[in-house]
Amino acid sequence: MSRQGPTLEDVARDAGVSRATVSRVVNGVRNVDPAIQEAVRQAIERTGYTPNRAARSLVTRRTETVALVVSGAGDTSEETQSAFAASVFADPFFGRVVGGVVSYLRPRSMHPVLMFAESPEARHEVLTYLRQGRADGALVVSTHADDPLPALLADARLPAVLFARPSRPVPFSYVDLDHRDGGRLAAERLLARGCRGPATVCGPLAVSASRERLAGFRDVMARHGHPHVPAVEGGFTLDSGIDAMTRLLAEYPDVDGVFAANDLMAQGICQVLRERGRRVPDDVAVVGFDDSGVAVACRPPLTTVRQPVERMAAEMARLLDEHIRGERDKPTSVIFDPELVARASA
């Protein structure tokens, strides 16, 4: 394991200049004679030099690494820690977040360390990690509303940016979607299709995004003669969509339009409907939310409200980067607009 290639010193000797000059060339600092610059480049080439990041970090106090943390609720037990990761990625949402984050970081030679914070110990790990300077800041995606991590990070004065507005105010930038507007789009679509018995399988009401989507949906529906739209609460999983729809049908057999708070639940809903012999969209129209991979994979393909997760995640990374580099001081929020994507299900 004693892999340590040539150092600045070696390159300097080879090029017949000082360490400082090589460092300048490596870091693209101007004020270096073009000829010398070229000589150094060649020396680097010859020696196969690669800068040692630990040494650089030690002086720059920066790692070009950020923690990408998926943060759960209070107290998942230890046994489930590995299952947490699997369940998290069961929703295409997180894969998209990763993709968006990487698309921003990679061109800048920055990299994400993946962390899960589903227990108090795990949260402590995240704080320690950042305090040790192993990462310059955190990108936090919470799966629960009452996620305590943002507050902990704030107390420790560690840089972070959040996906979605935190339930209790913390001095961090965040990106979010106009969820209320998303709910409205779904309602309008169902109404435009002539739907007369609308209902919704909403997300966990503890999550603000769920409440907003629901509010927007009901808002428009109320304005069009549906003051009391039935809503059943789901948990953003396929299973919970199946459950919710089963209950919904039992209580309101004549629904003809359902707004699901995400695509995964919409998929479950379609499954239930098909099993009951109801055609989608002819008998019951279904509108999803997210426009994730399952929206296209679903039979029928889902009409859904698009959330530009990749762009949002990239923006989140950009904000963090700016905070870290001191280019941005005050917390900011960037809100994205949803968009209706029409496919077959509604």
Add this chain to the structure above:
Amino acid sequence: MSRQGPTLEDVARDAGVSRATVSRVVNGVRNVDPAIQEAVRQAIERTGYTPNRAARSLVTRRTETVALVVSGAGDTSEETQSAFAASVFADPFFGRVVGGVVSYLRPRSMHPVLMFAESPEARHEVLTYLRQGRADGALVVSTHADDPLPALLADARLPAVLFARPSRPVPFSYVDLDHRDGGRLAAERLLARGCRGPATVCGPLAVSASRERLAGFRDVMARHGHPHVPAVEGGFTLDSGIDAMTRLLAEYPDVDGVFAANDLMAQGICQVLRERGRRVPDDVAVVGFDDSGVAVACRPPLTTVRQPVERMAAEMARLLDEHIRGERDKPTSVIFDPELVARASA
């Protein structure tokens, strides 16, 4: 950003000892007087000391970080780089890998940096990253058979462990499943159900695992009077499962048992069958592979061949850790056994 808490020096002063002693206590080296040990602990507590990892790495030449790299084929274009991440996680497989890896690393205060190597530039990034000493080694999960990354890592003499046996031999340890045996289990299940018209939707034949599963399946089938089992090649995605099954039904309308090379395709197969009015398992039995989340989510729940991905991933991490620490020298392979999980689909 000038966050730098107290240093060893500060703690030493506070405790009235030398830096070395504090270092010993921090690193749990014995040969320290219990009383002094306690004094140091208190000083650490008082000062709120956290070791600076860059400084430590500089001397230990270790980062306690590993690269978890998902490696694609040769030449995905740049635009799709962010889509690659999303598509990768569309298969529950990778979430499970992450979970397994983290379950090993976390208790050891090690962490994974997520990297995607779907293009030549991206692969180069991975090499640079490791050469700079930003990670101690790589865990490589290839999505394609002809992944060039392992060879590149080997040439650079960087430590790595692979998920699945590489198509061309490289001097790295790897974990794998006895895929052939998995194929056999599937065949036996279908035969036990009295299936008389077996077929299979296999994985990409460029992938060795696909070939093995197919071989095991056909092997048993041949031995039981089915010398020529129809096989259609899929791509491990839900869509490809749908396509493959559609083609299969067109050519062999009287199949009554299908072995899908993964659960995602099995799900697609079930969808097609249901659309065609064929009942699963009564008209056509379906056996999946992996036992991932979709196996339970599928209607009907899938009978499938379990691949213990989490355990395999954890083992992969363990092997890498041992290589890094010099506790293991020669490349090793650890092969896991598949297991049939009986549910409703067959």
Add this chain to the structure above:
DNA sequence: GTGAAAGCGCTAACAC
């Protein structure tokens, strides 16, 4: 424009 030199905070010989 370039070099000399002083650290960044830590670990690991080596003395005592």
Add this chain to the structure above:
DNA sequence: GTGTTAGCGCTTTCAC
């Protein structure tokens, strides 16, 4: 057992 000391490889004043 504990302290002293010499770096790890890099960036960055500060002279020249």
